[in-house]
Amino acid sequence: xxxxxxxxxxxxxxxxxxxxxxxxxxxxxxxxxxxxxxxxxxxxxxxxxxxxxxxxxxxxxxxxxxxxxxxxxxxxxxxxxxxxxxxxxxxxxxxxxxxxxxxxxxxxxxxxxxxxxxxxxxxxxxxxxxxxxxxxxxxxxxxxxxxxxxxxxxxxxxxxxxxxxxxxxxxx
Ligand SMILES: Cc1ncc(COP(=O)(O)O)c(C=O)c1O
Numbered sequence: 354x355x356x357x358x359x360x361x362x363x364x365x366x367x368x369x370x371x372x373x374x375x376x377x378x379x380x381x382x383x384x385x386x387x388x389x390x391x392x393x394x395x396x397x398x399x400x401x402x403x404x405x406x407x408x409x410x411x412x413x414x415x416x417x418x419x420x421x422x423x424x425x426x427x428x429x430x431x432x433x434x435x436x437x438x439x440x441x442x443x444x445x446x447x448x449x450x451x452x453x454x455x456x457x458x459x460x461x462x463x464x465x466x467x468x469x470x471x472x473x474x475x476x477x478x479x480x481x482x483x484x485x486x487x488x489x490x491x492x493x494x495x496x497x498x499x500x501x502x503x504x505x506x507x508x509x510x511x512x513x514x515x516x517x518x519x520x521x522x523x524x525x
Contacts, residue, residue, distance in 0.1 A: 362507040425455040432459040435496045443493035449473045452500055479508030487518050
């Protein structure tokens with residue numbers, strides 16, 4: 354029987370080359386990159402190269418790349434970290450009603466701590482309304498967290514347009 358996989362918004366099959374690279378690294382360069390012995394130093398070199406490659410692809414500084422265990426840890430770290438770091442500037446966050454639980458639970462935890470959160474609605478195609486986003490921005494807004502592609506229905510949010518609105522000088 355021929356199988357057709359249609360859940361790529363949720364999880365996509367890893368490229369063979371990527372899986373091979375992970376396998377090679379985990380079996381040949383398994384040292385602790387903080388250790389001073391040869392295997393550790395080799396592991397550190399591999400990590401440094403990976404960090405530089407990823408930074409180059411993303412057009413960012415290698416020091417801005419952090420390796421985490423996955424999406425839930427990353428979302429918690431980014432959302433709670435940003436909210437705490439910017440709490441003196443304001444206490445308002447914006448996200449959408451259709452975020453993954455790892456985002457929704459993180460902002461709900463912040464709500465319990467006293468932050469105020471706006472949940473943008475989506476239309477029948479699962480897409481946010483940019484006018485609503487602009488209306489909800491206030492001088493108190495310190496973080497806007499919008500998923501690019503929804504993991505359940507695959508709707509794609511207008512991220513570049515949203516970023517342009519958020520970075521208008523009047524909101525900075
Ligand atoms: C959009 C989205 N965010 C976050 C996660 C959580 O990722 P992880 O399972 O790596 O913690 C998932 C998992 O499917 C996801 O689809």
